[in-house]
Amino acid sequence: MIETLANALPHFRNTNSGQFFLMAGPCVIEGEDMALRIAEQVRTLCDKLQIPYIFKGSYRKANRSRLDSYTGIGDEKALKILQKVGQEIGVPTVTDIHESDEAALAAGYVDVLQIPAFLCRQTDLLIAAAQTGKVVNIKKGQFLSGEAMQFAVDKVRQSGNEHVILTDRGNSFGYSDLVVDFRNLPAMRSFGVPVVMDVTHSLQKPNQSSGVTGGMPQLIETIAKAAIAVGADGLFIETHPTPATAKSDGANMLPLQQLEDLLIKLTRVRDAVR
Structure with a gap:
């Protein structure tokens, strides 16, 4: 699975390690210094552990609960930061797009275009992303089974x-919770594509009365270990030096200083199940 990804990303790191790959970074690009600092620290960890790494950061947050929720620092400014991360840190980058006309724009700056879970059935968006020639990461809708994602592929x-x-980023359970059905990972893997577990978003507590999404970050290690154990090719983890001050999704992020310990444990799980 990783070999297919490596063909699309010539500068993808450590593809022969046999480890899972990691998509990690802040929820949203908050500024250049922070993005570069996070990317460099995570790359250093991943190099040490031979984990292929893709830097993640949204250039704009479109799916917000409230009108006054933070959306970003400006599209072009954030996209240029993502480009700089890729060039200076030497890693592939991924960002999400929300409308068809964003695909070509974002493709000029990043290596992977991500389709948000709520939009995974939007045909025009998928076509526009595909036509850029970039890797397309499609998040499974919270309302869909793993088997149903065949049509998006x-x-x-x-x-x-x-x-x-x-x-995968969990399935809706009632109005304000998500659960992870690990049957979805082998189901989606059967389509011949790399499969990732979005560990942090699957621990969200959406639709809170305050209009600010909650989360259960204390279960990040649990979900990540289980995903590796059932054969996930990659993990998606949002991380931040101080999640309490993050502009978006701080309630379910992993503190950056905890990432190394988690990755060490996960490489041991991967070694055990290979």
């Missing part, structure tokens, strides 16, 4: 792009 492939990743 087909839309990208039938648009001429074989570089597809599928990411």
Whole structure:
């Protein structure tokens, strides 16, 4: 699975390690210094542990609960920061897009275009992302089974792009909770694409009365270990030096200083199940 991704990302790091790959970074680009600092620290850890690494950061947050929720520092400014991270730190980058006309714009700055879970059935968006030639990471809708994601994969492939990743981020459970059904990972892996577990978003507590999403970060290690044990090719983890001050999704982020210990444990799990 990782070999397919490596073909699409010539500068993808450590693809022969046999380890899972990692998508990690802040929820949203808050500024250049922070983005570079996070990317450098995570890359250093991943180099030490031979974990292929993709830096994650949203250039704009479109799905917000309230009108006054933080959305970003400006599209072009944030995209240029993502580009600088890729160039200076030497890692691939991923960001999410929300409308078809954003695909070509973002593709000029990053290596992987991410389709948010709520938008995974939007045909025009998937086609536009596919036609850029970039790797397309499609998050599984909270309302869909793993098996149903075959059709999203087909839309990208039938648009001429074989570089597809599928990411699970839990399923809606009632109005204000998510649960992870680990049957979805092997189901999606059967389509011949790399499969990722979005560990931090799957621990969200959405639709809180305050209009600010909650979370259960104390379960990050639990979900991550389970995902590796059932064969996930990669993990998606949002991390921040001080989650309490993060502009978005701080309630379910992993503190950056805890990442090394977690990754060491996860490499041991991966070694045990290989």
